[in-house]
Amino acid sequence: MSSLSDTRLDGRQIAGRRILLGISAGIAAYKSAQLARLLTQAGAEVRVVMTEGAQAFIAPLTLQALTGEAVRTSLLDPEAEAGMGHIELARWADTILIAPATADLMARLAMGLADDLLTTLCLASDADKVMAPAMNQAMWRHPATRRNAAQLADDGWRLLGPASGDQACGDVGPGRMLEPEAILEALLAPAPGVAIPPTDGDGDGDGDAAGLHLVITAGPTREPLDPVRYLSNHSSGKMGYALAAAAAALGARVTLISGPVALATPEGVERLDVETASEMHAAAQRLASECDLFIGCAAVADYRAESPADHKIKKREGEESLTLRLVKNPDIIAEVAARADRPFVVGFAAETRDLEAYARDKLARKGLDMIVANDVSQAGLGFGADDNAALLLWRDGEGESGEALPPQPKAALARAVIERALERRRAAATD
Numbered sequence: 461m462s463s464l465s466d467t468r469l470d471g472r473q474i475a476g477r478r479i480l481l482g483i484s485a486g487i488a489a490y491k492s493a494q495l496a497r498l499l500t501q502a503g504a505e506v507r508v509v510m511t512e513g514a515q516a517f518i519a520p521l522t523l524q525a526l527t528g529e530a531v532r533t534s535l536l537d538p539e540a541e542a543g544m545g546h547i548e549l550a551r552w553a554d555t556i557l558i559a560p561a562t563a564d565l566m567a568r569l570a571m572g573l574a575d576d577l578l579t580t581l582c583l584a585s586d587a588d589k590v591m592a593p594a595m596n597q598a599m600w601r602h603p604a605t606r607r608n609a610a611q612l613a614d615d616g617w618r619l620l621g622p623a624s625g626d627q628a629c630g631d632v633g634p635g636r637m638l639e640p641e642a643i644l645e646a647l648l649a650p651a652p653g654v655a656i657p658p659t660d661g662d663g664d665g666d667g668d669a670a671g672l673h674l675v676i677t678a679g680p681t682r683e684p685l686d687p688v689r690y691l692s693n694h695s696s697g698k699m700g701y702a703l704a705a706a707a708a709a710l711g712a713r714v715t716l717i718s719g720p721v722a723l724a725t726p727e728g729v730e731r732l733d734v735e736t737a738s739e740m741h742a743a744a745q746r747l748a749s750e751c752d753l754f755i756g757c758a759a760v761a762d763y764r765a766e767s768p769a770d771h772k773i774k775k776r777e778g779e780e781s782l783t784l785r786l787v788k789n790p791d792i793i794a795e796v797a798a799r800a801d802r803p804f805v806v807g808f809a810a811e812t813r814d815l816e817a818y819a820r821d822k823l824a825r826k827g828l829d830m831i832v833a834n835d836v837s838q839a840g841l842g843f844g845a846d847d848n849a850a851l852l853l854w855r856d857g858e859g860e861s862g863e864a865l866p867p868q869p870k871a872a873l874a875r876a877v878i879e880r881a882l883e884r885r886r887a888a889a890t891d
């Protein structure tokens with residue numbers, strides 16, 4: 461991660477911002493003190509609102525000492541209202557940042573409830589809205605939380621993280637709040653539509669993704685056979701996550717639709733966790749019309765069980781074989797590309813032979829604008845590896861030989877792929 465003394469992190473874009481820091485009832489609330497301190501050090505005006513439960517984890521006085529402002533905790537507090545009424549406070553903020561955001565708070569916000577000061581402010585404010593979810597991994601994976609996260613993203617919230625790893629409850633998995641430094645860095649990424657200076661180093665703005673929304677699918681899908689078994693594949697998600705990180709670094713708003721992987725969410729990236737191809741399909745369809753560029757990097761299972769068993773499938777005495785009936789999954793990227801309001805669409809082709817021919821066929825058959833073809837038969841490259849090489853092919857490029865990107869770390873390859881996709885998209889728009 462960049463250090464706080466980076467030129468990009470010198471407080472330029474934080475100084476003078478009026479940030480309403482919302483804290484809800486999670487153990488990660490102890491990190492909110494550090495976050496408040498970093499924000500004020502960077503020159504922001506910070507006012508803190510805590511939910512009732514948050515006060516069990518961290519004392520309002522701590523936040524008051526760090527921000528120099530009284531902490532608000534109640535909607536019906538005549539004394540506080542006499543100072544700055546809650547509607548005035550909602551108008552005052554240019555950014556509402558909730559860290560940590562618990563599952564309960566996410567549910568209440570997704571429903572548009574206004575049953576305490578923090579939810580009321582969120583509903584009453586036009587500010588840029590950002591949250592860093594934090595909760596137990598099972599709560600984060602629960603379909604209800606996934607629905608709420610998708611709804612909040614739809615409503616314009618930027619979700620930062622959560623990261624994966626050890627949890628306070630002893631579990632391991634997604635649900636850890638991003639570190640305060642990472643939240644600060646993500647705040648520096650532009651809100652959609654806000655321009656930032658070119659970041660590609662050559663100063664001409666090529667590859668600059670400010671103001672664009674990218675949706676990227678990544679990782680494998682899991683297709684349940686019964687409550688304990690599933691069909692899946694070896695995709696690590698590394699390439700898709702590298703693409704998301706590269707796009708965010710170029711200033712894009714990035715939504716990562718991720719299958720189950722053991723990777724931390726790149727900084728500044730909104731992540732929607734899914735398990736099955738059907739869930740990935742639904743999320744992609746929902747986001748397709750509002751994004752500028754869609755990249756299908758997920759290794760989607762081609763088939764799923766026609767009817768997953770409700771109970772664990774038992775071994776049967778005397779039966780040496782078991783027949784599973786599979787049905788085809790939707791082709792997610794082809795459906796995005798077939799929409800009338802389609803974004804620029806980039807697909808991946810992992811092949812073990814006849815790379816170019818198969819990739820060209822996929823490009824045409826799925827209606828893609830560009831395809832990134834990998835030869836996954838090469839040792840040390842592709843699936844699970846840290847390095848990759850690729851052949852880029854694009855629509856209307858039949859006569860051209862494409863562009864070969866040599867073996868390199870996935871982060872560097874991802875950057876090159878994003879830059880080429882942005883160039884091609886720009887060229888297609890001006891044709």
Ligand code: C5P
Binds near residue numbers: 756790
């Ligand atoms: O057909 P194949 O799986 O080789 O195509 C790979 C490309 O199509 C990738 O971009 C992958 O993410 C996408 N895909 C998809 N939905 C599927 C199968 C593949 O989006 N059901």
